[in-house]
Structure formats: structure tokens, C-alpha cells
Amino acid sequence: MHLLRTCAALALYGQCAFAGREVVKRNDTESFATDLLHESLEWLDRYYDNERGYLFSLDAAALTHETRASVWYAAGLLARNDADDVEQAVRIVNNVIGGQFKTESEQWFGDYQIYPEEPTVGTEQYPPVIYNSWDPNWRGFIGTTFVVMLEEFPHLIPQDVQSYMLESLYNTTIGDSYRVGGVDDDNLYPAYSNPSIMRAFVSGWVGRRLSDSNMTTAGEAYAKEIIDLFTRDNTLSEFNSGTYAGVSLFALTLWAKYMDEDSLMGQYGGDMIRHTWTSLGELYNANLKNVAGPWDRSYGFDMNKYLSILALQMWTLVGKENAPVNSKPYAMGHKNDFAISPLIAILAPFHNTLVPNTTLSSLLAFPSTHKVTTSAFSPPYDTYPRNITAWLSPNLTIGAESFAENVIGGPAKNPSSFNPAVAQWARQDGSVGWLSLYAQVQELDVTVGEGMLELTYPKGNSSSGFSFLVGTNGWSGKRDVRGWDDVEGVKVNVSGTVDANYTVSFNGMRGGAGETINDFEFWNFTYGMPEGSREIPRVRLDFELA
Ligand SMILES: *[C@@H]1O[C@H](CO)[C@@H](O)[C@H](O)[C@H]1NC(C)=O
Ligand SMILES: *[C@@H]1O[C@H](CO)[C@@H](O)[C@H](O)[C@H]1NC(C)=O
Ligand SMILES: *[C@@H]1O[C@H](CO)[C@@H](O)[C@H](O)[C@H]1NC(C)=O
Ligand SMILES: *[C@@H]1O[C@H](CO)[C@@H](O)[C@H](O)[C@H]1NC(C)=O
Ligand SMILES: *[C@@H]1O[C@H](CO)[C@@H](O)[C@H](O)[C@H]1NC(C)=O
Ligand SMILES: *[C@@H]1O[C@H](CO)[C@@H](O)[C@H](O)[C@H]1NC(C)=O
Ligand SMILES: *[C@@H]1O[C@H](CO)[C@@H](O)[C@H](O)[C@H]1NC(C)=O
Ligand SMILES: *[C@@H]1O[C@H](CO)[C@@H](O)[C@H](O)[C@H]1NC(C)=O
Ligand SMILES: *[C@@H]1O[C@H](CO)[C@@H](O)[C@H](O)[C@H]1NC(C)=O
Ligand SMILES: *[C@@H]1O[C@H](CO)[C@@H](O)[C@H](O)[C@H]1NC(C)=O
Numbered sequence: 001m002h003l004l005r006t007c008a009a010l011a012l013y014g015q016c017a018f019a020g021r022e023v024v025k026r027n028d029t030e031s032f033a034t035d036l037l038h039e040s041l042e043w044l045d046r047y048y049d050n051e052r053g054y055l056f057s058l059d060a061a062a063l064t065h066e067t068r069a070s071v072w073y074a075a076g077l078l079a080r081n082d083a084d085d086v087e088q089a090v091r092i093v094n095n096v097i098g099g100q101f102k103t104e105s106e107q108w109f110g111d112y113q114i115y116p117e118e119p120t121v122g123t124e125q126y127p128p129v130i131y132n133s134w135d136p137n138w139r140g141f142i143g144t145t146f147v148v149m150l151e152e153f154p155h156l157i158p159q160d161v162q163s164y165m166l167e168s169l170y171n172t173t174i175g176d177s178y179r180v181g182g183v184d185d186d187n188l189y190p191a192y193s194n195p196s197i198m199r200a201f202v203s204g205w206v207g208r209r210l211s212d213s214n215m216t217t218a219g220e221a222y223a224k225e226i227i228d229l230f231t232r233d234n235t236l237s238e239f240n241s242g243t244y245a246g247v248s249l250f251a252l253t254l255w256a257k258y259m260d261e262d263s264l265m266g267q268y269g270g271d272m273i274r275h276t277w278t279s280l281g282e283l284y285n286a287n288l289k290n291v292a293g294p295w296d297r298s299y300g301f302d303m304n305k306y307l308s309i310l311a312l313q314m315w316t317l318v319g320k321e322n323a324p325v326n327s328k329p330y331a332m333g334h335k336n337d338f339a340i341s342p343l344i345a346i347l348a349p350f351h352n353t354l355v356p357n358t359t360l361s362s363l364l365a366f367p368s369t370h371k372v373t374t375s376a377f378s379p380p381y382d383t384y385p386r387n388i389t390a391w392l393s394p395n396l397t398i399g400a401e402s403f404a405e406n407v408i409g410g411p412a413k414n415p416s417s418f419n420p421a422v423a424q425w426a427r428q429d430g431s432v433g434w435l436s437l438y439a440q441v442q443e444l445d446v447t448v449g450e451g452m453l454e455l456t457y458p459k460g461n462s463s464s465g466f467s468f469l470v471g472t473n474g475w476s477g478k479r480d481v482r483g484w485d486d487v488e489g490v491k492v493n494v495s496g497t498v499d500a501n502y503t504v505s506f507n508g509m510r511g512g513a514g515e516t517i518n519d520f521e522f523w524n525f526t527y528g529m530p531e532g533s534r535e536i537p538r539v540r541l542d543f544e545l546a
Contacts, residue, residue, distance in 0.1 A: 033316045033348035041080055043330055044073045053091035053281050054116060058336045067096055068138055069339040071145045076342025078153040086156050093149070093161060096142065097168045101134075101175070107184055108134040110168075110175025112142045130185045139172040140198030144254060145343060147205055151258055152346060173206045173215055181379070190225040191237035191378040191411065194244045197251035200226060204265055205258060223255075223264045227272075232377055234275040235365045238285060238411075239376035239388065241285075241297040241331030243337065246309025249273060250343060251349045273354040279374060280310070282360030283390055285397050285424070286366045288432050289324040292390045293399035293422025296376070296410055297338070299334040300518045301434045301471060302424070306333030312341055316348035317355060318363045333519035369393040371448075376401075381411040389448040395426035395545055396490070398453050400437075400446035408442055415439040421446060421455055425545060425546065427489035431474040435541075437523075438467040453541045454496070460537035462529045466498065468541075469507075469522040481523045493542040497535035498527040 007499025019066070047056045047069075054065035055073055070092050077089035077332045099113040101121070108121055111134055119126035121134050128134060149157065157165070177197050181189035185209075190196050200284045204219025229237055238244050255269030283292045290303045291310070303324035314323035329338045370392055377385040383404040390399030400421035403409075410418030421437035421444070437444075437455060441464070447454040457464050473481070473488040482504055493501070505524045506512035513524065529537055 008041070011148035013428075028319060029348055029352045032319050033345040033352075035244050036312060036315050036341050036348075037076060037079055037345035039320075039329075040338055040345070041073070041076045044069070044076065044339060048073070048088070050088070053088065054094045055339075057115065057276075064115050064117050065489065066115050067099070068114075068141055071096055071112075071338065072339050072342055075145050075149055075429075077345065078149055078156050079342060079346050079348070082154065089149075089159055090157065093146070093165060097164055100168055100171065102171070104174070107178055108136070109177070109178065110171035110173070111136060111139050114138070127523040136176075136179055136186065136188070137195045137198075139176045139253075140195045140202060141174045143169055143176075143202040144198050144251060147202065147254065147258065148343060148346060163544060166206070169202065169206045170210060170212075172201050176202065177218060183215060187411070189378075189380065189411075190222065190229055191381070193226070193236045194247035196222065196226055197248055201251060201254045201259070201265060203261055205254075205399050219254075220264055223268075227264060227268050228276075229377060229379075229394075230268075230272055233375045234272075235279060235374055235376045236276055237376055237378040239296045240255055240280070240291060240293075241295055242291060242303055242310045243299050243334070244309075245276065245280065246313055246340075246344075249276060249310070249313060249351070250340075250347065252276070253347045253354075256354065257347070257350050270354050271394030273351065274356055277355045277359045279361040279372075281356065282370070282372045283392070283399065284359075284362055285392055285394075286322075286362065286364055287394055288397065288424055288426055290397070290424055290432060292372075292392055292397035292424065293419055293436070294388060294390075294401040295417075295419040295422065296378075297412055297414070297417045298419050298518070299417060301419075301422075301436055301469070301520050301522075302432045304432060305520070306518065307335050307337050308514060309337055309340055309344070312338075312344045313348070313351070314363055315343060317360060322364055366392075366394055371398075378405075378411045380406045381407055387446075389446065391448050391450060395451075396423070396451065396543060397425075398423045398448050398451070398543065400444075400448050400453060400455070402445045404443045406442065409439045420444055421453060423453060423490075423541070423543060425490045425543070427474050427477070429474045429476065432471075433473075433487065433489045434471040436469045439468055440465070440467065451543045453543075455539050457537040460529075462531065462533045464537040465526055465528045466537070466539045467527075468525040469517065469520075470525055472521050472523065484525075487523075489546055491546045494505045494527070494539060495542075496527075496539040497529065497533065497537060498539045499530045 055070040057064045057066045074089040074092040077085040122128045179186045179188040196302045200219050200223040203215050207215030252269050252273050255265035259266035311324045372390040374388050375385040386401045386403040388401045407413045409415035418439045419436045425433045441457050445456040477488040503526045507514040508521045525541050
């Protein structure tokens with residue numbers, strides 16, 4: 001951290017790159033992280049409401065404010081430490097803790113407001129609706145940010161404010177302990193990787209800091225469950241998610257950096273980061289600047305067009321230009337996640353030392369055609385571990401997973417973010433074409449091979465259908481798509497037990513058959529079964545670059 005701070009200070013005099021290169025082994029992590037810190041803060045500065053000591057909502061919703069982004073911004077202000085940055089950071093922290101929920105008997109105790117103008121959660125007019133009027137994961141997001149501030153910048157935070165933050169962290173840990181998957185509409189199981197890793201950490205850290213052995217023990221016990229799940233095949237349960245793999249890597253960095261060897265988190269954190277990056281590196285195609293599918297939870301279909309937290313980590317590893325980030329990140333889909341950048345930048349000098357060399361080079365150059373097989377497991381939703389297969393070639397990648405679950409749309413029960421079968425290809429203009437199976441079933445069997453993808457619904461019947469969401473063509477490509485021949489950059493043959501006739505419809509921003517998904521417009525290619533068919537629904541796609 002010391003390095004980034006020095007670098008941030010020197011940047012004012014244009015010496016940052018020099019200072020960075022001198023101290024880091026692997027070229028440019030310091031200066032890349034500093035770029036990310038400054039660029040994100042310059043964007044967030046524009047949203048800062050100096051009168052209130054909060055950020056305005058990044059969605060500019062009639063000048064309301066937002067808690068979580070404010071706290072991420074405050075961490076960045078401490079890292080930048082320019083002009084009155086520290087003073088504003090302290091104001092934000094005090095404001096946010098002032099609004100923290102204080103009634104111990106309520107399910108949302110110790111959580112933080114979504115926005116300061118909100119009515120009192122739990123009143124008749126503002127019922128407590130988990131993930132809506134209150135978000136249980138914000139304990140983890142805000143709690144971990146407070147820990148980063150206390151660990152990295154204690155010299156900047158007045159003693160009384162530090163005590164107030166610890167009191168806040170104590171309450172948030174108690175409140176977080178109310179969370180039990182399957183109880184009170186909550187879904188926090190160890191397999192819900194990103195918040196579960198944060199929970200174990202905050203409990204373990206606060207327990208040690210305040211000498212509360214019960215909290216320390218609870219953190220270790222939860223960490224053990226997460227680790228057991230991870231070491232089964234060295235994968236996160238919430239597998240390969242541009243957004244949430246990023247959060248999990250952030251939280252695992254806290255395990256590795258701030259927990260000693262006497263903690264399981266300290267012991268395993270570093271290896272879990274190495275394994276997670278190894279898997280991401282194998283699935284990454286540097287020509288397409290995308291991690292191949294399947295994606296358990298994705299907020300977009302092309303990383304060049306939506307802002308993923310993983311891409312911010314890549315920015316600190318290989319620089320903005322080599323990462324899947326647009327030159328104007330705030331114009332991308334899901335752009336509000338750009339607000340987490342300060343945390344990624346602050347931790348990069350440590351985190352990046354754990355990224356394997358092979359992974360780092362695969363972020364810059366696609367190695368050669370290869371296949372990846374692995375698995376991930378999310379009890380209690382999975383009956384068996386999900387089996388993942390991907391085939392990656394220079395300009396075409398195909399990745400899918402077999403699963404047997406008791407829900408549709410993955411553990412988050414969200415077909416918009418669960419993408420169990422995906423193909424992506426390079427188009428002549430350098431843009432990326434994509435196709436994703438829309439999740440409609442609890443069980444899927446997949447075969448992925450050279451240029452092919454075969455999908456079977458083992459429990460399907462003649463009413464089943466396969467819907468493929470296909471990205472719109474490039475800037476100069478055909479605006480209208482009636483069949484596969486109109487899809488730019490790829491030739492597709494379809495066979496199987498499905499009816500060879502298919503329908504194509506459009507979901508757009510301003511019209512068509514339905515709405516966009518994750519801000520992306522798409523063509524919906526749907527195959528049904530022949531009437532009265534007794535066959536198992538199966539479809540095979542053969543791809544060739546065009
Ligand atoms: C913590 O919770 C207690 C109730 O258990 C409450 O009195 C106190 O104000 C809370 N502290 C903060 C910082 O919210
Ligand atoms: C110990 O911690 C657990 C989990 O955080 C909590 O449920 C329990 O109430 C705590 N017990 C005491 C005595 O603090
Ligand atoms: C690091 O430096 C080497 C040699 O100058 C260069 O080839 C490589 O691309 C650089 N790596 C990054 C991440 O910029
Ligand atoms: C990368 O390679 C360098 C030089 O071979 C080595 O010193 C370093 O430890 C490696 N880093 C990792 C994370 O494996
Ligand atoms: C994944 O493969 C394992 C080992 O072959 C098998 O036991 C399991 O049932 C498979 N999972 C699914 C969902 O098919
Ligand atoms: C991949 O696509 C690029 C850009 O269209 C092209 O230059 C290159 O030759 C292609 N590579 C292969 C192996 O097809
Ligand atoms: C197919 O299965 C679904 C759900 O399992 C069921 O609702 C439907 O009636 C079945 N259709 C036929 C034609 O058997
Ligand atoms: C496809 O649909 C057309 C028009 O509805 C019909 O004439 C044709 O027989 C169908 N083909 C098959 C293979 O079902
Ligand atoms: C795709 O089209 C089919 C057939 O019209 C429809 O049933 C389905 O709901 C559509 N899927 C999406 C995600 O819009
Ligand atoms: C599609 O089928 C045609 C005719 O059989 C064949 O010539 C072509 O190579 C196939 N393309 C793919 C991508 O399999």
C-alpha cells in the first residue's frame with residue numbers, strides 16, 4: 001500500500017510511472033493501479049455532493065444519494081489524499097454509520113441503508129423486502145471497505161472515527177450472523193461465494209481486533225465450509241462470473257493480506273486466488289478480450305461492452321488498453337460497478353503478486369487452441385457438481401456446463417444472468433459476436449468440442465424449446481436478421497431432434513418482441529420439438545468462422 005500512496009503523491013508531479021517501475025517486479029502494476037484509482041475518482045468526484053457528504057446516485061435518480069458507492073469513494077479519497085480528500089472521506093464514513101440499522105432484533109440489524117433518503121425499513125409503508133428495500137450483502141461490501149480503510153490508512157483517520165468504525169463493524173458482524181441460507185428468505189450458503197467470503201473475513205477480522213473469540217471462531221468455521229467447497233476442484237462455486245469472480249478475488253485478497261497463518265483464511269487465501277486466476281486465464285481469449293462461457297452469473301454477453309469487476313483487475317495487471325474496458329468506462333453496460341475501482345486499485349500491488357505468470361501472459365496473448373474441463377458445485381441447488389467444458393480457438397470459443405439443479409436460472413434463480421452455454425467469435429471489424437442459451441430448465445447435458453456444441457434436456461419432452469440469444473451485428477453489419485445466414489462472422493449448422501424450423505425475434509431498447517437483457521439487444525433463435533415427438537430434446541450447433 002505504501003507504494004501506491006507514494007505513487008499517487010508523485011503522480012501530481014508526473015513522476016508516477018517512474019516511481020512505480022522502480023519498485024515493482026512485474027512492470028507496471030503500480031502505475032496501472034494508480035491510473036485506475038485516479039480515473040475512477042475523477043469520475044466519482046463529479047457525483048460528490050459536498051453539501052450532504054454522500055455521492056449522488058450514479059443513476060442520477062432525481063438527486064438522491066447512494067451509500068455503497070459513497071463508501072468505495074471514501075476509500076479512494078484516503079488513497080488519493082489530495083486537498084480535502086481525507087476530510088470528505090471521514091464525513092462520508094460518519095454519515096453512513098449514522099444511518100446504519102441499530103435495532104438488534106431486526107433481521108437487517110447492522111446493515112446499511114441503500115440510500116439516506118429511504119423511509120424506515122420495516123414500517124408498514126416500507127416493508128422489509130430482502131434484496132429490495134434492504135440488501136443483506138451490503139454489510140459485507142461496506143464492512144470490508146471499512147476494514148481496508150482501517151488497515152491501509154489508520155494514520156489518516158481520527159481515533160474516535162476509528163472506534164466508531166469498529167463499533168459499526170461489530171454490529172454488522174452480529175447482523176450478518178443472522179443470515180442462514182433457506183431461512184427468512186435468505187440465500188447465504190457457503191456456495192454463494194462472494195458474500196460468503198466477505199462474511200467469513202469480516203467476522204474473523206473483527207473478532208481478532210475486538211478480542212471476541214466467538215466472532216473469530218464463527219469466521220473460521222464459515223471459512224472452513226467455503227474452503228472445503230473450493231478445494232473439491234479448486235474452483236469457486238459462483239464460477240466464472242465477470243462481476244462476481246471479481247468480488248470473490250477482492251474478498252480473498254483480504255483473507256490473504258490481512259489474516260495471519262493462524263487463520264485458515266490466511267493459509268488458503270493466496271492459493272485460492274492463484275487457482276481462480278489459473279482457471280480464468282485458461283478460459284480467457286485475449287483476441288476477443290473475453291472469458292469464455294459458461295458464466296454462472298453475468299451482467300452482460302461481451303466484456304468489451306459491459307463493465308465487469310474482473311476487467312478492472314485486468315486493468316491493474318495489463319493496463320487499461322489491454323483489458324476489456326472501453327476508453328470511456330462510464331458508457332459501458334453495468335457501469336456503476338466502476339465505483340468499486342478504488343478498492344481494486346488499493347489492493348492491486350498485493351493481489352497482483354498472486355496472479356500466476358502463465359495467467360498474466362494469457363491476458364496479453366492467446367496461447368493456442370485448447371480445451372478446458374473443470375467443475376463447480378453449489379449445494380443445496382446442485383444435485384451433482386456442474387461439469388464445465390470449453391473449447392477455445394484464436395477466433396472462436398465455445399463453453400458450456402452440464403447441471404442438475406432444483407431451480408431454473410442457477411442458484412440466483414435468474415435466467416438473465418445464468419448462461420450455461422455460450423459461444424463467442426471474432427468478426428472482421430474486430431468486434432465480438434456471441435450466442436447464449438437462455439436458461440429454461442433444471443437439467444442440461446452438454447458436449448463441447450472443436451467448433452461444436454450439443455445440448456440435451458434429459459427431462460425434456462415435446463413441449464421443450466431451446467432459445468439462443470444472439471448478439472446484434474457490428475456497426476456496418478446487417479441491421480435485420482432473419483436466419484443464421486444473416487449473423488455476422490460465423491456460419492452455423494443446426495441438427496438434432498428439434499424441429500428444423502425455427503423462429504427469430506428481436507428484443508430491443510425501443511421495440512420488438514421483448515426487452516433487452518443486461519442492457520444487450522439480441523435476436524432470439526428458438527427451436528421447438530416436432531409435434532408429438534417422443535425423442536429427448538437435443539440440439540447440435542456446428543460453427544465455422546465466416
Ligand atoms: C450498535 O448496536 C447497538 C444496539 O445493539 C446500538 O445501540 C448502537 O447505536 C449501534 N452502533 C452503531 C454504530 O450503529
Ligand atoms: C456467537 O456467534 C454466533 C455467530 O456469529 C452467534 O450466532 C451467537 O449468538 C454468538 N454468541 C454469543 C454468546 O455471542
Ligand atoms: C512488460 O514489459 C515487457 C518488456 O518491456 C513487455 O513486453 C510486456 O508487454 C510488459 N507487460 C505489460 C503487462 O505491460
Ligand atoms: C513469475 O516469474 C518470475 C521470474 O521467473 C518469478 O520470480 C515470480 O515468482 C513468478 N511469479 C509468480 C506469481 O509465479
Ligand atoms: C459431472 O461429472 C461427474 C463425474 O463424471 C458425475 O458424477 C456428475 O454426475 C456430473 N454432473 C452432471 C450434472 O452431470
Ligand atoms: C482471427 O481474426 C483476425 C481478425 O479478423 C484475423 O486477422 C486472423 O487471421 C484470424 N485468425 C485465425 C486463426 O483465424
Ligand atoms: C412436458 O413437461 C412439462 C413440465 O415437466 C409438462 O408441464 C408438460 O405437460 C409436458 N408436456 C408434454 C407434452 O408431455
Ligand atoms: C417449416 O415451416 C414451413 C412453413 O410453416 C412448412 O411449410 C414446412 O413444412 C416446415 N418444415 C418442416 C421441416 O417442418
Ligand atoms: C424467445 O422466443 C420464444 C419463441 O417466441 C419465446 O417463447 C421466448 O420467451 C423468447 N425468449 C426470450 C428470452 O425472450
Ligand atoms: C454445414 O453443412 C454444409 C452442408 O452439409 C457443409 O458444407 C458445411 O461445411 C457445414 N458447416 C458447418 C459449420 O458445419
